[in-house]
Amino acid sequence: MSRIKIYDTTLRDGEQSPGVNLNKLEKLEIAKQLERLGVDIMEAGFPASSEGDFKAVKLIADTIKDTSVTALARTTKSDIDTAWEALKGAAEPRLHLFLATSPIHMKYKLLMTPEQVVEQSVNMVKYAKQKFPQIEWSAEDATRSDWDFLAQIIEKVIDAGATVINLPDTTGYSTPAEYGRMFHFIRETVPNIDKVSLSCHCHNDLGMAVANSISAVENGVTQVEGTINGIGERAGNAALEEVAVALKIRSDFYPYETGLKLNEIKRSSDLIAKLTGMYVQANKAVIGRNAYAHESGIHQDGVLKNTETYEIITPELVGVSSNTLFLGKHSGRHAFKDKVLEFGIELTDEQIKDAFKQFKQLTDHKKEVTDDDIYTIIMEIKTEASAVSKYQLETFQVHYGSSDIPTATVSLQTPDGNTVQTARTGKGSVEALYNTISSLISEELKLLDYQINSVGGGKDALAESHVQLSVNGEIMNGRGAAQDVIEASANAYINAVNRYIIKQQSVKQKEVVK
Numbered sequence: 434m435s436r437i438k439i440y441d442t443t444l445r446d447g448e449q450s451p452g453v454n455l456n457k458l459e460k461l462e463i464a465k466q467l468e469r470l471g472v473d474i475m476e477a478g479f480p481a482s483s484e485g486d487f488k489a490v491k492l493i494a495d496t497i498k499d500t501s502v503t504a505l506a507r508t509t510k511s512d513i514d515t516a517w518e519a520l521k522g523a524a525e526p527r528l529h530l531f532l533a534t535s536p537i538h539m540k541y542k543l544l545m546t547p548e549q550v551v552e553q554s555v556n557m558v559k560y561a562k563q564k565f566p567q568i569e570w571s572a573e574d575a576t577r578s579d580w581d582f583l584a585q586i587i588e589k590v591i592d593a594g595a596t597v598i599n600l601p602d603t604t605g606y607s608t609p610a611e612y613g614r615m616f617h618f619i620r621e622t623v624p625n626i627d628k629v630s631l632s633c634h635c636h637n638d639l640g641m642a643v644a645n646s647i648s649a650v651e652n653g654v655t656q657v658e659g660t661i662n663g664i665g666e667r668a669g670n671a672a673l674e675e676v677a678v679a680l681k682i683r684s685d686f687y688p689y690e691t692g693l694k695l696n697e698i699k700r701s702s703d704l705i706a707k708l709t710g711m712y713v714q715a716n717k718a719v720i721g722r723n724a725y726a727h728e729s730g731i732h733q734d735g736v737l738k739n740t741e742t743y744e745i746i747t748p749e750l751v752g753v754s755s756n757t758l759f760l761g762k763h764s765g766r767h768a769f770k771d772k773v774l775e776f777g778i779e780l781t782d783e784q785i786k787d788a789f790k791q792f793k794q795l796t797d798h799k800k801e802v803t804d805d806d807i808y809t810i811i812m813e814i815k816t817e818a819s820a821v822s823k824y825q826l827e828t829f830q831v832h833y834g835s836s837d838i839p840t841a842t843v844s845l846q847t848p849d850g851n852t853v854q855t856a857r858t859g860k861g862s863v864e865a866l867y868n869t870i871s872s873l874i875s876e877e878l879k880l881l882d883y884q885i886n887s888v889g890g891g892k893d894a895l896a897e898s899h900v901q902l903s904v905n906g907e908i909m910n911g912r913g914a915a916q917d918v919i920e921a922s923a924n925a926y927i928n929a930v931n932r933y934i935i936k937q938q939s940v941k942q943k944e945v946v947k
């Protein structure tokens with residue numbers, strides 16, 4: 434296995450994401466986590482760009498000792514001097530010098546001829562070499578540069594003292610085949626190329642940053658630059674967690690390994706998302722919220738039988754505690770049964786069937802059915818004595834308006850199987866509902882307590898109601914859940930009455946047995 438170095442530029446190129454602005458202490462926290470993650474090199478910033486960046490790079494270089502700390506500089510003496518002041522306390526001071534080599538950058542941005550670009554690069558590498566033992570030189574916009582020109586300038590900067598040559602796909606323009614071929618050409622053409630390490634640095638404008646990086650590795654690159662979560666200028670940089678996990682998972686095919694502690698990926702990703710405010714999309718590879726979640730019944734059934742059916746990465750590998758079987762509209766019976774077992778509740782096959790039916794009905798109304806929702810359904814079924822005849826809500830309607838008297842119409846099935854219906858008013862809709870129900874029930878009822886709560890979050894959360902009733906002088910508690918608060922209230926009220934009826938019937942049964 435050849436060792437591929439991971440060069441993290443979250444704190445420099447990552448911070449170049451529009452809207453991201455990290456202060457010195459936030460950068461230090463990220464640097465410490467990158468050290469725990471085991472990156473080989475971290476680019477802490479661009480010291481000449483601002484006083485704040487200078488201070489952050491200095492603090493990181495003085496603090497982080499197990500990872501090589503570097504910083505960016507243009508090919509000017511003052512940028513190099515400023516970088517030295519920030520980096521001189523580092524365990525292994527390392528500079529990243531860059532100058533663009535593409536015709537469009539040289540002509541329109543730098544206003545320099547190719548000869549001037551060669552001369553300035555060589556002179557500044559020599560100047561920096563007086564201070565820095567390690568110098569990476571980058572040909573900015575390498576992928577839109579002339580390859581012969583690249584070969585010429587690379588040979589000269591190596592002679593001047595560069596130790597790493599980086600060929601960035603600055604604008605995310607390249608493709609895997611082309612990017613790989615460019616490195617192959619440089620390795621074949623530049624006579625002193627063996628004196629340096631080759632590095633790749635990819636942007637994601639065409640969504641190929643990770644694929645391009647892997648292709649570069651296949652073509653002799655030993656250092657991959659990128660950021661955690663793929664943040665960076667425009668569409669971002671290559672996501673380092675994706676590169677490292679791809680090499681690990683496909684080690685059957687690729688003879689490369691990185692030194693990353695992969696189980697620190699989740700923690701690193703979370704920290705960077707939080708501090709930069711750039712949250713990771715749910716379907717992001719390796720680290721997105723859905724990367725280890727399965728929703729469809731066939732997948733869930735497969736994963737329950739053997740996780741490898743649909744998971745090529747184990748969540749634990751990257752520090753995610755476990756996979757999730759997301760219970761929703763597309764789920765099947767196997768996953769539902771598994772969830773019931775997870776709650777430690779035993780249900781008969783009949784009860785599971787009933788609960789699954791109610792769950793499926795709920796998924797038609799709710800986008801996300803939460804554990805709380807399922808628990809509520811299960812407990813309703815579990816605690817319901819279905820063999821006993823009792824009251825059942827058939828239909829109800831509540832009329833409520835700011836200038837009308839609240840009126841409820843309810844249709845109930847009584848324990849002897851008849852349907853009764855009536856309408857009553859009340860001061861509010863729940864009172865109108867309860868007045869109507871109690872007028873249909875022969876027992877003497879008095880409401881002692883009433884509560885309504887939402888189960889789970891969101892506007893489509895289940896409503897759960899708890900009531901306490903005096904039924905013929907006996908205190909009974911009732912509970913009911915439904916998508917709607919009024920229906921949950923009706924269910925809770927009827928549930929308290931039914932509990933009384935069940936209790937009476939079991940007393941009678943005991944007397945018969947005696």
Ligand SMILES: CC(=O)SCCNC(=O)CCNC(=O)[C@H](O)C(C)(C)COP(=O)(O)OP(=O)(O)OC[C@H]1O[C@@H](n2cnc3c(N)ncnc32)[C@H](O)[C@@H]1OP(=O)(O)O
Binds near residue numbers: 507532
């Ligand atoms: C591909 C990349 O990611 S490159 C890194 C990009 N990062 C940044 O730009 C970091 C934030 N930048 C900044 O804060 C500012 O741009 C600074 C402080 C660096 C420079 O600010 P200013 O002096 O106001 O210059 P400005 O940014 O407008 O223009 C850049 C200048 O640098 C020159 N330049 C660009 N790259 C290089 C280079 N590698 N070496 C030397 N000079 C360079 C440009 O030609 C231009 O020069 P000019 O002023 O003579 O026309």
Ligand SMILES: CC(C)C(=O)C(=O)O
Binds near residue numbers: 446571572
């Ligand atoms: C400074 C260089 C390496 C860069 O970030 C790029 O070219 O994308």
Ligand SMILES: [Mg+2]
Binds near residue numbers: 446601603634636666
């Ligand atoms: Mg870049």
